[in-house]
Amino acid sequence: MQRPGGRSARVRADVHAAALDLLQKHQWEELSVPMVAEASGVHQATIYRRWGTMSGLLNDVVSEWSATDAALPDIGSLRDDLLAYAAAVAKPLQEQMVPLILRAVVMEIRPGEKRQPSASFLEREQQLQEMLDRAEARGEAVPTLAELLEIVVAPLYFHALFSEPLPVKESARLVDRLLDVVAQRA
């Protein structure tokens, strides 16, 4: 018999909040379970039993964050949909929190192991594909999903990881570049 509600839910929320808070002030490797325990008021033994390691805890935080991610737009024209989507990707990359979460994702890469995209990642790809399908049904010239990821999403992540996050309005430039590539092909 599992008991996800009440106290357990409170503990989970407190620990997540403390972890995110500490993540703003320290780098990943400086964090420790005892630190999160201290900051959250939850006993360290509880954290070890529920999450095992600091890495496991961060995974759980990331999962929850991904889950609350907003749905994709369905505005009307492909360009507007893409603009809304690109802005939706670029905006959270502005906040300090998300590069940190991204970092946690990168950390999960294991040597020699085939990387399996997370469930939320796959779900997001499927939503994007549906957006493209809708546009194609309307008779618009559409890019492939791969092109969308390479031309719009990849630069956003690249900037966020390796220099400064791109301003949100700059993401429009990427969308127009994508549409140019598509148009030229026709």
Add this chain to the structure above:
Amino acid sequence: MQRPGGRSARVRADVHAAALDLLQKHQWEELSVPMVAEASGVHQATIYRRWGTMSGLLNDVVSEWSATDAALPDIGSLRDDLLAYAAAVAKPLQEQMVPLILRAVVMEIRPGEKRQPSASFLEREQQLQEMLDRAEARGEAVPTLAELLEIVVAPLYFHALFSEPLPVKESARLVDRLLDVVAQRA
């Protein structure tokens, strides 16, 4: 009076080799200074004194790896130069080692802190700019450095980080896309 030569150089090489070797078999968080000390035959106190932390040690490994990075090509046509460069970026991303090193770079991102690109990164950008300048002097239509990074480099890193590294020959596709963007602008 510093003493970089002789024994110190030997110690550095041994420790680096051991760290890289262990990095192939274990994930980042499993590594520890005592492990590297054991594997390298160097006393752990020495590692702590010279590098401080496991993270600092990996930084040093990355620095050395970047430093020995090959020079950029100067083949003749911009397209050939870009193809050679793209392949030079894509190839090491195939090896297991480099995603790990990349991971170490990402780890270095500190919360809230202005990210300052590493010296090798800046140097590399300068080399690229020179490549573009040479092509422009020859009268070719050239992309900006930002376009090169966004359209060619960013997708390569994106694939390597979030799914599977792109096959080297696929990088040609990215180069041609870049040149298409440039040509269309003219």
Add this chain to the structure above:
DNA sequence: GCGTTAATGCAAGAGTTTTCGCGTTATAGT
């Protein structure tokens, strides 16, 4: 409510990591 027991708190202890003082080695300058 009431009872069962999952989940947490607590504290001791086992295991690891990191530091430190001191003796030894061997590099770099003379």
Add this chain to the structure above:
DNA sequence: ACTATAACGCGAAAACTCTTGCATTAACGC
């Protein structure tokens, strides 16, 4: 070759991380 001392090795101690057994709390089904 000789000297001064940077860099290293060593071992013990300090600090920290993680585990474990038992007591306590409170969620969920009745």
